[in-house]
Amino acid sequence: MVTSEPDRWDGGLPGQPGILELLASGRVSSRTDIARELGLAASTVSLRVQELIDAGLVVESGSGRSTGGRRPKVLRIDPDAGHVLAADLGGHHVRFARLDLLGNLQAVEEIAIDVADGPEVVLDQMSAQLTAMHEAAGGVLRGVAACLPGPVDAAAGCVDSPSRMPGWHRFPVRERLAERFGVPCVVDNDANLMALAEHRNLPGARHSLLVKAGAAIGCGLIIGGDIYRGGTGAAGDITHVRVAAAGDRACSCGNVGCLETIASGSALVRSLRENGHDVATTTDVVRAAMDGEPLATTTVRRAGRSLGETLSPVVNFVNPDAVFLAGLLSTVEPFVAAVRSQLYEGCHPLATRDLQIVQAGTGADAGVIGAGRLILTQVLAGTDTSVPVTSESLS
Known part of the structure; x- marks a missing residue:
């Protein structure tokens, strides 16, 4: 069935991808492919494609294989037709990136920052750095994304009830x-965006989860290829699940006995310091464990076991294709081994039969890669036709 009119500027219909999304995914490469995929008339597709070519977003690059008639012109998104910017905010730093329209990193920078300075100060610093990164490249800015280290209401575009971000609650x-x-x-939680980055690097994966184990613990869920946020954006927040081993330890959320109090990097620093070890940061704990210091190794292994126990019911319930382990603690083999062993021990055999439990591969760029991909999904879907920003318009 061929429909007569598209609903979006790039040719998509409600609930369908648009032309740019299809080209970016690799599912189509010609006007004929697009017409078949979207169920549109060839004349309508030709008109929309020409508009995208005229806008400088799509280019023709050679001819494809003939199926009986003329060889079709191959279409592709022009990676030089603009870029998006992404910022990954941590407690004491921000990582910035510029990505082309295919999601490839073009530039990455990092600066020191203190999230406790509040949103007005921090966002001014972030905006200045993003502007400088855009102006260094020139061209057209298509979108901006921010990766934030707290519970995020993605629909409202703000942080909701963060425990370590004073002044940020509901700031727009x-x-x-x-x-x-x-x-x-767009703005979203850091673990969600890291999960998105890792998931899209695993061919064939439908569902996955990522655990970020650093100074704090975060978890992101990907269901059917998309971020799953839940009703209020709290999906995946395993850090505040009560665990028996934590007893009545006070947590930053105001409750007691949360996983964070015994399995996060901050908790390990506190535990080792109480036992006479001169450590100040999660990096110090990781270094000690990698050097084979007995108590540090035991403490890290115990944290991995607690995390694995907490993850087991999640894996049983979600039945993901992969579990990605990210953050500083995931670089310590005893920690990873403990998580893995607890998952195999605590989950149903069907849940772990084909499960991949792997260390995240995108490293420090995971947040900005995920943020870039999220904003590109919106930009390529054509859901906003705002005038793109050029270097001149920002000056």
Whole structure:
């Protein structure tokens, strides 16, 4: 069945991908492919494709294989037709990236910052750095994304009830960035975006989860290829699950006995210091464990076991294709081995039969890669037709 009119500027219909999304995914490479995939008339597709070519977003690059008639012109997104910017905010640093329209990293920078300075100060610093990164490249800015280290209401574009971000509760982060740059903007939780980055690097995966084990613990869920946030954006927040081993230890969330109090990097620092070890950061703990210091190794292994026990019911319930382990603690083999062994011990055999339990491969760039891919999904879907920002318009 061929429909007469598309609903979106790039040719997509409600609930369907648009032309740019299809080209980016590799599912189509010609006008004929697009017409078949979207169920549109060839004349409609030709008109929309020409608009994208005229806008500088799509280029023709050679001819494809003939199926009986003329050889079709191969279409592809022009990676030089603009870029998006991403920022991954941590407690004491921000990592910035510029990505082309295919999601490839073009530039990465990092600066020191203190999230406790509050959103006004931090966002001004972030905006200045993002502007400089855009102006260094020139061209057209298509979108901006921010990766935030707390519970995020993605629909509202703000952090909701963070335990370590004073002054950030319900501050309109996305609105502030959109006002500054005048392009589509998205914000999301760091673990969600890291999960998105890792998931899309695993061919064939449908569902996955990522655990970020650093100074704190975060978890992101990918269901059917998309971030699953739950009703209020709290999906995957295993850090505040009560565990018996934590007893009545006070947690930053205001409750007691949370996983964070015994399995996070901050908890390990506290535990080792109480036992006379001169450690100040999670990095110090990791270094000691890698050097084979007995108590540090035992403490890290115990944390991995607690994390694995908490993850087991999640894996049984979600039945993911993969579990990615990220963050500083995931670089310590005893920690990874403990998580893995607890999952195999605590889950149903069917849940672990084909399960991949692996260390995250995108490293320090996971947050900005995931953020870039999220904003590209919106940009390529054509859901916002705001005037793109050029270097001149920001000056």
